[in-house]
Amino acid sequence: MSTLPAERLESSAPVLSMRGVSKHFGAVAALTDIELDVHAGEVVALVGDNGAGKSTLVKILSGVHPQDAGTVTFDGKDVTIHSPVDAINLGIATVFQDLALCDNLTVVDNLFLGRELAPWRLNEVEMEVQSWKLLRQLSAKIPSVRIAVASLSGGQRQTVAIARSLLGSPKLIILDEPTAALGVEQTAEVLNLVERLRENGLAVIMISHNMQDVQAVSDRVAVLRLGRNNGTFRMKDVSTDDLIAAITGATDNVVTQRAAQTGAAGAGGKPGVPPEAPAEDRQPAAGTDEGSEQ
Amino acid sequence: MSTLPAERLESSAPVLSMRGVSKHFGAVAALTDIELDVHAGEVVALVGDNGAGKSTLVKILSGVHPQDAGTVTFDGKDVTIHSPVDAINLGIATVFQDLALCDNLTVVDNLFLGRELAPWRLNEVEMEVQSWKLLRQLSAKIPSVRIAVASLSGGQRQTVAIARSLLGSPKLIILDEPTAALGVEQTAEVLNLVERLRENGLAVIMISHNMQDVQAVSDRVAVLRLGRNNGTFRMKDVSTDDLIAAITGATDNVVTQRAAQTGAAGAGGKPGVPPEAPAEDRQPAAGTDEGSEQ
Amino acid sequence: MTVNPASTDVPVATDLQDERLIRTEGFRGAVKVGINRVRGGDLGVLPIVVGLLIIWTIFQLLNPFFLSSANLVNLLLESAAVGVISLGIVCVLLVGEIDLSVGSVSGLSAAIVGVTFVKQGWPIALAILAAIAVAAVIGLIYSFVYNKFGVPSFVITLAGLLGFLGLQLWVLGVEGTINLPFDAFLVWFGQQAFVPAWLSYVLAALGVAGFFLSQLSLSRQRVKAGLSGRPMGLVIGQTVILAVVLFFSFWYLNRARGVGWMFVFFAVLVLIMHYAFTRTRWGRSVYAVGGNREAARRAGIGVTGIYTSIFVLCSSFAAIGGILAAGRLAAAAQSSGTGDVNLNAIAAAVIGGTSLFGGRGSAFSALLGILVIQSITSGLTLLNLESSFRYMITGLVLLLAVILDAVSRKSRTSHGRA
Amino acid sequence: MTVNPASTDVPVATDLQDERLIRTEGFRGAVKVGINRVRGGDLGVLPIVVGLLIIWTIFQLLNPFFLSSANLVNLLLESAAVGVISLGIVCVLLVGEIDLSVGSVSGLSAAIVGVTFVKQGWPIALAILAAIAVAAVIGLIYSFVYNKFGVPSFVITLAGLLGFLGLQLWVLGVEGTINLPFDAFLVWFGQQAFVPAWLSYVLAALGVAGFFLSQLSLSRQRVKAGLSGRPMGLVIGQTVILAVVLFFSFWYLNRARGVGWMFVFFAVLVLIMHYAFTRTRWGRSVYAVGGNREAARRAGIGVTGIYTSIFVLCSSFAAIGGILAAGRLAAAAQSSGTGDVNLNAIAAAVIGGTSLFGGRGSAFSALLGILVIQSITSGLTLLNLESSFRYMITGLVLLLAVILDAVSRKSRTSHGRA
Amino acid sequence: NGGGGGGASGGASGGSTAGKIAFLMPDRASTRYEQQDSPLFKAKVKELCPDCEVLYQNADGDANKQQQQANAMITQGVKVMVLDAVDSTAAASLVSTAKSQGIKVVTYDRPVPDTPADFYVSFDNKKIGSLIAGDLIKHLDSKGDTTGGLLMVNGSPTDRAAQLIKEGATESVKASKHPVLASYDTPEWQPAKAQDWVSGQITQFGDKITGIVAANDGTAGGSIAALKAAGITPIPPVTGNDAEIAAVQRIIGDSQYNTISKPIKIVAEKAAEVSVDLLNNRTPSPDATLFETPAALFVPTVVTKANVKEVIFDSGIYKASEVCTGEYKAGCDELGIK
């Protein structure tokens, strides 16, 4: 599916690499000892159950929260990301799960927030033209870009947030559940977009609960479980069932039960989670996996 | 897939029926002349592109916004739903897309908001016990129910919102993209739940952008497009491609293109949207469709 | 991170089963949680109490009369009137609104009591009831305008501030000031009524016992329901601390005139409101409306009813405060309720930790906040300074007292939004 | 709903292509949009302008002097000082904060100007600069405490209110009041400086032409970029209305002494701030921080820098307002900046439509709000009422003026959250 | 510093010379309390009783604050309290509280009619009102300026003292043939408010205004600024009260007609003497009895340009160097003030 062979890329030095990153909130240990590598031109999917710590990881990378322990290396240099400004300056663009839009501002204002054209005499016309271009590209169904984002539908807001992240010239794009609220068409556009980004040599971290989407675009999958690494897989080596087992921590889980049941009920032609032969090449832990690659 | 034959149900009088409902926001006509019927023991999926007006419809039914025109009949009586209290009293429980939780309150507080046990001397112990029961049932991964929902992850918040709607004894449950932020396990649990609700004779309206989920649990699908009805289908009669065509307004769209492309690239074993033979039994418009059923 | 060995064989309580929870049980666990909370900045009212203690220490060093029993007795009495008003402010702040007119309403009620009781010769109880009823009607008017037209409460109550000041002047008429007779109940209550020593100890004992028993029964109930109970050691520890604080305070104050009934009245109101805020559906709804009005509405809460109850409560508390102030001053004057009554009442609530943006705060913030403000005032009064320095130092001390609180709050937010 | 026939053959502008948009083009379309906005409640400043007109009508009926040129000239002059302070309040309100100390800071700057200029004999320009510099430093201190410790601005500036009042008293020393010489520039500016009639018309002409040309060029640019332009008819219509209003006002005021330079100065400040808020990155960031601080931070906006600039601006405007007030009174006194200066400045901003919760409002709200407040004051001044009635009526009129605005706002929210 | 924590009951007897004297002043509406009363009182006490301590407090116009200050003084064990009441009616409770604890109370400047104190030293505000207004009326009559009417700029509507001044002034004006065009209670004595109000009246009455009765020098300053801003020349006579430096300057500069100079030095020193007497259980000798209180009453002097040199400078209330600055130099020279 991708034109660039994943293997070649993985042998190069990673754009981003996290080692031993931990974070706790009060009595809750949200992340413990996380390792993660992302290479240029690679799409890494980050999957995991609800509350597994995916968004927390994203927030650490984008400077929203500081980590409690561990190191982050970006472009070969050890970095400490104190604030979102630091992350933006490094070239990390993020679409947050909670979108982080200013409800009182219009679509155009939000898209260009912090990087308005002509800071002393805003070029509203040019910004509006560019906004339309961006949004059309994502098949956004937004009637007007001059209305406050407060009045947009969930999917429209999400499209705006995604469009935002494309405006700078980032090296790493982090998408935290970018397609959660999107319609089928917009989802397809975002998946196309992710592929285009990879072809342009950007590194992409994509979080999603949708295994189809994950399998459609990602080169590697990192699984988090209850705040810890629970394996990293090459996409081509892993089956959906394996992934789900890694996410839920059990091969016999409610998802497979449902799949089995649905299959048994014989509602033909409706693709549930497609049953596949369990692949045995599952790589057990992130550390060893990453080690073998370098 | 469902144990109750949809046909029998549809012949009975609908629990909810909307006729000619319209709503506009300033210069945007969000809904125009909408018709919708939902029967007891039936799951109706409401699908449509971003900004198609699905959530607006939900908000009209749950008393958040008044409609500009049209009538709503509930349980055979013409009703005007002025406020959420009216909707709750009628027996309509809603999970909103924007969740509508109070960030400053804890999980237990939010679950029981407006229906606390023992209003003059809150029974916190019993509420906490029941909360855990509800959340376990949905496989929620929430570390503590005594933390503010502000500190929950996106999926955890959504689980709380879903659990909330189960507490009363509603006749109609409306789920606006209930599984958008949920993990695979939690999604499966919610689909199980929807099936249980149907078996208990409740009417369910479920909004989702995920065609697998829609096809897995719903009896009928109503499609909205740009604020207008764009057909109602029996689930067993319709293919994914038809649905997507009705949603996007074109049989040749970016979704089918992606599907074709993915198939052509031959990345074996990765299920994109499964290509299916275009079904010709697509029913053209809502009005005639509904008419033929009654 | 360490698992208490005692708990491995018994089934883990329902609320402690999550793997990610840093496990804590028993007394040592509680202490560990406590330390964690301190480090995480989740200290509740502790910082402002510490701030208060620091203020007291400094003023005591500067003037040895400050912590004398006599001065503390006065301090408490002087806190009561504005404290009650501030309790009303806490109510409106909790729903994210404001009432700028509490001063005027308090002045108006004082005037009404003055006129009806002294001039018209009504019985004092009737006069007080009439004043509170008028205030409640004012609250009703506010809530009507608020609910009906959606005018920001800032503006409504600004109009009220002016309008009811005018009404107060009109009620008082040309004479201006009406003295309440010294033998009136109200004046006695505001100036002379102190809890007898023996009764104060009985009350303290009752309070401590009540606290202990309620904690115990709560813990029992929780354990029975399969939840984690509160560690016995912690409950006992807290009870002992409460007992020491209460008995010592009463003993110390009893060395002078003792605890004024007016302050006891204020404290009881605080406790009642605390109960209402935390243990009733109404209170829960108040927090919900303040936190997210739309979510509360969608949950089926009668939002307009909540606002109405809040505005009526706030105005009524303002009236009660005004009547107490009149009793304390033994007069209802044109200047009653003017000056910095408004600002002090609002500031007390905010300093005590109630958010101006709704949904966060507690009834105790009125108590703590007014104590901070009155301590600064009283301390500076004893220092015999010129006005200019008095103002400057008041500002400075206030800032320092609150920075302490804010720093701990800030560390909390940096550890998560909750 | 109707498609303008003229637009069917030309390509539809990029921003009007959505099917759900109720199509509107040309002048008739614009009128239709206008009616729709009125019905939808999205009226901008219109309701408060209407409120102002109603107040004016009523007072004119009660006293024929109210709308006399001479009285309006005074009204404008009296609005300027508090108006400038209110402009600073608009700044802090836009980021969701508050400054309670503007009164004290304005009084302090008046005192500094009085002492340095009159007593020390500094040149007036230097004295003014010094006062503004001190205020800017005060703003810096506020923002430091705010950014560093996260103390709510309500409390910081409450401390400032007290502290700088003390400083003001201290600066003035025992004398209390310092007369500014009547021939000083400042006093002349505050009392005697009026725009010559011919110049006022030139200014009006320039303003109207500027408005028209900028609208025209904007429209051209938009059409060139493939967006919908503003209909020519509408632009011309607006220009004509502006021209009529400006020329008529100037002509009417010129029948008496004319427009005071002090008011012109205020109006220019409002225009500058309007430009800064709407046409610069800084202004956009201010709204973003006020609307959603965390989102703004994540967008890479230097949030602390924004707060710093805002607090400095607010204090500086307070200083400028204080200096103007001193000029108008021809004195710096202990009472400068006390009383209801704070409340009026905040109320003006809120009445003008700036939200107390941040992110919504405009520079014009300071202008409109202060005009409402001063009109009420001035109208009642002419009626020669007793204090009690004066207060009551002020409250009532204020409430009525704002209810009108709120009703239209409410209908807007019921038509969608925007 | 005696007096333990338990209050001050019974401290008054014993005849010791040393002790604490509280000096409670009401407000900052005029600058006289900090500028004159307090330093003069302190100096005199120091002279009479070197070991005595004077505790000065200003209540900023807030009756409750004054009560708190009084309580704090009692706690600190003062034996004599000199009280200038914020609210002379409401202060009854203060006086009786203090007296019930054995503290001697000297009411100062404003009487407390409802409860007899131990001594009263002062002039009364009602008299002041009638003096300034009466003087103005005499001036107008002598000019023969009887066509128009007067404006009355009173003090704060929430200030009891202001109401007394208003009553006195109104009585004088009523007795004359000058009508009152309009009357205004200036909120919180704010000069700027007075200015705005007078500006409004000028548009309304124009040159019908023959004089303005302003209740203190601050409001007088505001009124004069309004007249000047309206370009009225010559400006009608404006009264004042308190003899602040700024007002004296205006009188010299011909923009204010009169003010009142209270013999504050004499009064403050008399109060100091009385306090020290009371401290030592001596009974000071009254010259009158007012409200059942033995009293020493002094007559304030109306200051106009005609007698400003004599009343203000020759008696040493202000030095020429304080007043005759900048633009007022010429006026001073003209009057021979050096």
Ligand SMILES: Nc1ncnc2c1ncn2[C@@H]1O[C@H](COP(=O)(O)OP(=O)(O)OP(=O)(O)O)[C@@H](O)[C@H]1O
């Ligand atoms: N600000 C915070 N304060 C306290 N706890 C938090 C905070 N943010 C996250 N947590 C906790 O950390 C854990 C991980 O949250 P996170 O948002 O990273 O999950 P997630 O993997 O993104 O889940 P989801 O798939 O539901 O989005 C959760 O248990 C959550 O309760």
Ligand SMILES: Nc1ncnc2c1ncn2[C@@H]1O[C@H](COP(=O)(O)OP(=O)(O)OP(=O)(O)O)[C@@H](O)[C@H]1O
């Ligand atoms: N409060 C509002 N004010 C103005 N416009 C609104 C408001 N709410 C919704 N709209 C508009 O109405 C249209 C329909 O919105 P709605 O939220 O119903 O879409 P939806 O079908 O739920 O979309 P999604 O799948 O993205 O959730 C959108 O174009 C949106 O911009």
Ligand SMILES: [Mg+2]
């Ligand atoms: Mg997440």
Ligand SMILES: [Mg+2]
């Ligand atoms: Mg939606």
